[in-house]
Amino acid sequence: MSQETDRAKAIRLEREYRDALKAEADYNLLDPLRGELAETYRRILQTDPDNADTLTALAVLLTTDVQLPDGESVELLRRVFDMDRADEDACEALVSLLEALSEEEEADEVYRLASEAGNLQATFELAARFDERGDLEEAEPLYRRAAEAGNAHAVANLAALLEERGDHEAATALRNGEGARPS
Structure with a gap:
């Protein structure tokens, strides 16, 4: 019989842990599962320290309702974020934890x-x-940049900001799709 790889073990344990959480299992069942899964993730990271999926999975595991977020979780997510700062998921995960x-x-x-x-x-x-x-002085140029790139929420918020400032003409132009040009 072949020995289970750490990746295969992690997949199995993830499923067991997720199922136990859904079933609202008791701490005495969850804690050992959580510990074994964390150790499996750590073994994977020993051989593949830049595995973003495993770094994220370990950080998320460490922030479950069984344990409060800690510095290790922040550090793991910061490593994932630093690998690709433009990645929306990595950014959002780190910001949520912070x-x-x-x-x-x-x-x-x-x-x-x-x-x-x-x-x-x-x-x-x-x-x-x-x-x-x-x-608003800090918000406006950022809204403008996001609006120029097509972010509909940024267009709406920039128009509202311009409206509040009394620049009704620019707000109307923006709402009419005439761009996020400076007023």
């Missing part, structure tokens, strides 16, 4: 780095964060 830890400034920095790497969703999200804080 927000859960109330690390708002770090979340802004992740969005800024992702935006600079060409992640237009991050550009929009960063603009929205500035907008929510009332920092």
Whole structure:
């Protein structure tokens, strides 16, 4: 009989763990499964340290309701994010964890780095964060950049921002599809 590979073992354990969570299994069943799965992920990472899927899976596992998010989870997701800062999923996973830890400034920095790497969703999200804080001078150029790239939410938010500022003509032009040009 052949020995199960770590990747095959991880797939089997992921399924068992997911099924146990769905069944609302008791901690005494979940904890050992979680531990075995974490160790399997760590073995995979020993031979393939830049495996983004495994890094992400381990980070997510470490942030389940069984355990509160921790520094290791942030570090794992930061490694995945640093591999490709334009990747929307990596950015969103890291920002979600940082927000859960109330690390708002770090979340802004992740969005800024992702935006600079060409992640237009991050550009929009960063603009929205500035907008929510009332920092319209920071929000406007970010909304404009995302709107110019075709982000419909950015177009709507930029038009609303222009409207609030009293620039009704520019807001109307923007809503009529005449672009996100400077007013």
